[in-house]
Amino acid sequence: MSKSDIPLLDMYRTMLTIRRFEERCNYLYMQGRIPSTLHLYIGQEAVATGVCARLSPEDYALSTHRPHGHAIAKGVAPRTIMAELFAKSTGCCQAKGGSMHVGDVNVGMFPAIAIVGANIPIAAGIALAAKRLGTDRVVVCFFGDGAANEGAFHEGMNMAAIWDLPVVYVCENNLYAASTSVSVAFKIEDIADRAAAYGMPGVVVDGNDVVGVYEVAGEAIARARRGEGPTLIECKTYRLCGHSRSDPRTYRSKEEEALWESQDPIPNLGERLKAMDLATDETLAAIEREVEALVDEAVAFAEESPAPQPTDALNHVFYTRVQEG
Ligand SMILES: Cc1ncc(C[n+]2csc(CCOP(=O)(O)OP(=O)(O)O)c2C)c(N)n1
Numbered sequence: 415m416s417k418s419d420i421p422l423l424d425m426y427r428t429m430l431t432i433r434r435f436e437e438r439c440n441y442l443y444m445q446g447r448i449p450s451t452l453h454l455y456i457g458q459e460a461v462a463t464g465v466c467a468r469l470s471p472e473d474y475a476l477s478t479h480r481p482h483g484h485a486i487a488k489g490v491a492p493r494t495i496m497a498e499l500f501a502k503s504t505g506c507c508q509a510k511g512g513s514m515h516v517g518d519v520n521v522g523m524f525p526a527i528a529i530v531g532a533n534i535p536i537a538a539g540i541a542l543a544a545k546r547l548g549t550d551r552v553v554v555c556f557f558g559d560g561a562a563n564e565g566a567f568h569e570g571m572n573m574a575a576i577w578d579l580p581v582v583y584v585c586e587n588n589l590y591a592a593s594t595s596v597s598v599a600f601k602i603e604d605i606a607d608r609a610a611a612y613g614m615p616g617v618v619v620d621g622n623d624v625v626g627v628y629e630v631a632g633e634a635i636a637r638a639r640r641g642e643g644p645t646l647i648e649c650k651t652y653r654l655c656g657h658s659r660s661d662p663r664t665y666r667s668k669e670e671e672a673l674w675e676s677q678d679p680i681p682n683l684g685e686r687l688k689a690m691d692l693a694t695d696e697t698l699a700a701i702e703r704e705v706e707a708l709v710d711e712a713v714a715f716a717e718e719s720p721a722p723q724p725t726d727a728l729n730h731v732f733y734t735r736v737q738e739g
Pocket residue numbers: 479480528529530531557558559560561562588590591592657
């Protein structure tokens with residue numbers, strides 16, 4: 415790889431934006447300023463970033479109960495995500511979604527789906543529509559290790575395979591489904607092995623290495639775009655935070671957490687950028703300031719935005735097709 419081939423600085427900025435955005439969300443949540451719940455993506459930023467860096471705004475992405483990182487990487491404006499978390503009318507779902515449903519179809523980010531595994535067959539359906547409409551759009555479907563043990567995984571993967579649909583399935587194996595370890599939920603080492611059962615390629619990649627993710631995703635997306643069908647990518651990663659708002663994390667050891675903290679994808683990429691002479695400490699500090707300002711602005715926008723009106727409650731909820739003739 416040559417230095418100019420991969421948008422490393424852009425990906426560093428995106429990863430840092432996701433991290434700082436979510437750290438602020440956590441702080442605001444603890445202050446009681448964000449209603450509902452919060453599942454943070456801290457530690458997994460390299461996955462969303464490396465994959466979405468390969469997508470165009472016309473391509474689609476689907477997410478889960480842990481969607482902020484995917485949404486930011488796919489191009490949803492952080493200020494509209496923050497406003498959504500604050501339940502304001504300027505939110506990306508106009509306050510009807512909240513944390514677990516953020517999205518913006520204008521940039522190809524479907525409102526996230528919090529039913530574990532449910533987005534897998536839906537992604538196949540969207541890919542079928544993209545194919546039948548004659549577009550070259552690709553659909554990326556992010557889900558966790560827990561979703562790979564849902565029936566919807568089998569149905570969606572099989573359908574995508576038999577119809578050679580332009581979809582890339584990205585399983586973020588962060589070693590836990592809430593408090594359940596993959597060691598008790600799977601008899602196999604690699605979830606990607608299941609791809610063989612559907613007749614599609616299965617690839618394992620270090621999900622904390624944004625460059626590795628970018629390369630693997632690039633191949634899978636190009637394959638889907640050529641009409642050659644789906645791929646299952648398993649990204650081995652770790653969430654450096656609790657499952658959701660109140661998680662004492664008693665199901666995992668401090669030693670395990672420390673090991674993964676040493677593999678934090680963001681400082682690791684920072685060091686790599688410096689070693690490659692693509693950045694200095696000052697470059698990285700400037701990106702840090704830029705990101706902090708962006709998050710400050712997102713919070714100010716959310717705070718200043720109006721709450722929805724009671725009369726908005728039924729807007730955009732029902733679709734009525736008027737019969738002609
Ligand atoms: C069908 C279904 N069952 C249970 C839940 C409750 N639930 C929410 S997140 C979660 C764990 C999901 O684990 P995983 O798929 O590995 O994603 P991660 O939380 O690790 O990102 C569960 C069981 C749900 N949302 N949907």
